Amino acid sequence: MDFDVSITPPTELGKYTLYVYTYTNGLGSLLYEEFTITVVPPNYRPKLYIVPSEYLYYIPDSEVSFLASVYDQDSGDKPLTAKVFFNNAEVATQEVANSKDLKTFKFKVPKDTAAGEYEVKVTATDGKKIGTKKFTITIKNNTVLTIYFEPKLNATYNKGDKVNFTAVINDPDTNFDNKFTVSLFYNDKVKKTITSTNDAGLVRVPLDFTIPTTETNTTAEIKIVVTTPTESSEKLTNINIYQDVIASDSATGKIATKEAKKKTALGCSSLCLS
Secondary structure (H helix, E strand, O other), X not given: OOOOOOOOOOOOOEEEEEEEEEEEOXXXXXXXXXXXXXXXXXOOOOEEEEEOOOOOOEOOOOEEEEEEEEEOOOOOOOOEEEEEEEOOEEEEEEEXXXXXXXXXXXXXXXXXXXXXXXXXXXXXXXXXXXXXXXXXXXXXXXXXXXXXXXXXXXXXEEOOOEEEEEEEEEOOOOOOOOEEEEEEEEOOEEEEEEEEEOOOOEEEEEEEEEOOOOOXXXXXXXXXEEEOOOOEEEEEEXXXXXXXXXXXXXXXXXXXXXXXXXXXXXXXXXXXXO
16 A cells, blocks of 8 residues: 655754554554654855956956855855856856855956946855856957157158157056057167056157168168057158268269269360360
8 A cells, every 4th residue: 555644854953763653454463664864954055255346347358357255054065166157158167165265266258259248147056056146247349559659750860860759658458458568660670678567548658769870771660569468559650861972972982983984084085185
């Protein structure tokens, strides 16, 4: 015979014995079965506490870092598994200690992420129950840095001139493009490389170069290349270099050739008159 019987379980923690008796009429037979029941505390859901980020926004391909506390009242649940989801996609997972200490979580914003508001979800599980916390971050497009010469370089310089100017670099993404590596090129040669921090979004970097005294060209390309943790850009301008014609001819032997031609012409005149 099958039958269902419900009982109220004990409320106190501990071990209990459940006896099930059966009695057969007419036979005077009494049988029983015993079962051991253990009453344990309820399994608590892991709790999470998120420390808000100081960043007002992020840009594509930048790293999002935040602090969170992951804790479970069930002290036997060690460790816990935490996962991070960005825009409903899992972007990080890690095993964390069951404690109220703050842990660091990191993930990268995908390169193709469009500007907008996005949900970040953090979950923690003890293998039985899942705790969840959510917060929102703002994604903005990466602002392309700009470079200017200050002041504008003069049109023409002499050989041996020392040229001083300032590279003005503008990039408001100070949380991500927080360092500039500035390289100055004279034609294809690196003349100077300077590293500068980007604290306010606008940086002025003093630069200088000297035009070689042996320069034979009448023009030169001056280029500034700026590299940041997320991008690279360049700005160039051309300058003219004054070349003394007489000195140039002397250096190349043209004056001697001219003198020879002059003497030849004079010799021809004498012969022609005789």
